[in-house]
Amino acid sequence: MTKKEKAKRLEAVIDRLETLYPESECALNYKGDPWKLLVMGRLSAQCTDARVNIVSEELFSRFPTAYDMAEGDLSEIEEIIKPCGLYRMKADNIKAASQMLIDRFSGVLPSEMEQLLKLPGVGRKIANLLLGDVYGKGAIVCDTHCIRICGRLGMYPETLRDPYKIEMILRSLMDIEKGSDFCHRIVNFGREICLARGPKCDVCPLSDLCSHKKGERE
Ligand code: SF4
Known part of the structure; x- marks a missing residue:
């Protein structure tokens, strides 16, 4: 896929996840502090x-x-x-x-x-989490769900695991203002559908946008 095609796919993913998970909330119950x-x-x-x-x-x-x-x-x-x-x-x-x-x-x-x-x-993962949740800034929280799923969706090779590289790739592909909400939603999606082992591809609402499902390789 070209960079433009990846950006377009990611935009579609973001839209669908917004519909799927209208609430975008941090899984950590920090009570606003x-x-x-x-x-x-x-x-x-x-x-x-x-x-x-x-x-x-x-x-x-x-x-x-x-x-x-x-x-x-x-x-x-x-x-x-x-x-x-x-x-x-x-x-x-x-x-x-x-x-x-x-x-x-x-x-x-x-x-x-x-x-x-x-x-x-504090590394970049926590710093991004804080910038997004506390200050409403554009942020990419590269946790295990984000790394696994965005690889499967074809944004980079599935074997890539370097959080810094992945953060930079995702920043270059999306409207960063949507990054923080996207990362919260991808955690929910990773827990419910795109599991680490045994992803539920047959019922996945992103299957038509997924390199893993389609067998596409970089
Ligand atoms: S089709 Fe499968 S691998 Fe692709 S995003 Fe959905 S659950 Fe994950």
């Missing part, structure tokens, strides 16, 4: 959103603000977030990021990618 989304985004690495939502209830009842987390006892934070996996590094990151948020950004989440990337544990 940007700092909580920062913490939950970090906890979600190699963990399900459902588990992060459960664990976060206890975490935020014990440490309700960035100030509390920054001053919190590391071993207590570790103990609470243990079910999310990688708990030592994650606890260290969320405590240090909370401290930096206070020290360098007066407790206010930065609105620029470059500044967000300075926060411990």
Whole structure:
């Protein structure tokens, strides 16, 4: 496919997903608090959103603000977030990021990618999530669903797994203002239809737009 054809296909995919999932909501229940989304985004690495939502209830009842987390006892934070996996590094990151948020950004989440990337544990995936959800900016959250499905749809080879390259490709193919909502919807689509193993191609509303289904190869 030419770049123009890919962009056209992606536009059609975006339209259909809008119809399929009129609500575009973040799966992390951060209750409108940007700092909580920062913490939950970090906890979600190699963990399900459902588990992060459960664990976060206890975490935020014990440490309700960035100030509390920054001053919190590391071993207590570790103990609470243990079910999310990688708990030592994650606890260290969320405590240090909370401290930096206070020290360098007066407790206010930065609105620029470059500044967000300075926060411990924050990579482009979390930074994009924050920019899209908190600031309504154009963003591409390259999570496992986005990477898998956009490859199957023919936007790049299915074997490509590099999130940075994929983010740049998708940015070049779509109206980036629609990126954040698209990524939330693709998570729903990935959980319900285009599963990692055993995608439900026979009932898929995107099958006529899908390279995987049609056997197209780059
Ligand atoms: S046709 Fe199959 S592989 Fe393609 S998007 Fe639908 S479920 Fe995924």
